[in-house]
Amino acid sequence: MAPQIAPSILSADFARLADEIARIADSADWVHVDVMDNHFVPNLTLGLPVVRALLEHSALPLDCHLMIEDPDRWAPEYAEAGAKSVTIHAEAAKAPIRTLRAIRAAGARAGLGVNPATPVDGFEDILGEIDMLLLMTVEPGFGGQKFLDVVLPKVRRARELIKGRDLPVWLQVDGGVSTETIERCAEAGADVFVAGNAVYGADDPAEAVRRLRGQAEEATAKADW
């Protein structure tokens, strides 16, 4: 699959979210929405009512990243509301297979997210239950953090596992992805790139997306996976 760019509105102006999404509507593939509950992570952002409102105003599909304590309770509701991709965290879900199936049953892509220190080995048998594996490349909770290079071998490993099973699972990297780091992520095997600060911290967010995409495409063309 060609690389996809999913700008995170975590670094956008929260008072003008619809306008902020419109700024990247022609250049990005997804809008990445970071839902944080101040329990799974030490930060509080937005929830279902705001996502419902954004769905009314976004020309791009929403990729909801749930950093919440009880994803089993909430994830299906995001999918039923109209989010096209819903990711739950492996560290938080108590019944991940049931929840992933409920997300799919509601018509959304089902994502499984893992924190930087969580290994991906052990998840190979449930790759058939998911449409996307999200690898955090910062500790979850905040935008604008420094990319954790230590996660790169895991990106490679995850790509091997996906290839080994011959499944159409997308591999997303999230956290600190920028013009400095996106090439290494693409070379290692990522094909969906979340970027918050690198897009909304730029003077021209649409141009920032185009630049990231160009770099990801070039690095993917050279990659050996």
Ligand SMILES: O=C(CO)[C@H](O)[C@H](O)COP(=O)(O)O
């Ligand atoms: O899930 C997240 C943080 O938990 C964000 O999606 C991520 O950090 C994106 O922001 P940035 O590109 O600024 O790191």
Ligand SMILES: [Fe+2]
């Ligand atoms: Fe995220």
